[in-house]
Amino acid sequence: MVFFELLAAIMTLGVNQLMQSRYGALGLLCLFLLGVGVKARNTACLSAGVVVFALLMAQG
Numbered sequence: 001m002v003f004f005e006l007l008a009a010i011m012t013l014g015v016n017q018l019m020q021s022r023y024g025a026l027g028l029l030c031l032f033l034l035g036v037g038v039k040a041r042n043t044a045c046l047s048a049g050v051v052v053f054a055l056l057m058a059q060g
Contacts, residue, residue, distance in 0.1 A: 015031070016028075023056050026055075026056055030052040030053045030056060031049075032049075033048050033049030033052060034050070036049075
């Protein structure tokens with residue numbers, strides 16, 4: 001169980017660095033909205049995160 005928690009933490013840090021370096025502040029906002037939406041099962045936050053992600057992917 002500890003192994004999976006450690007693996008999840010490492011993957012989270014890696015994705016965070018990728019989004020921060022390539023997509024900037026909007027990438028971090030996207031990750032935040034998606035994370036809150038999934039954890040709280042809030043469809044409004046999840047939808048907003050998906051829209052921000054789609055805009056980031058469309059630009060480039």
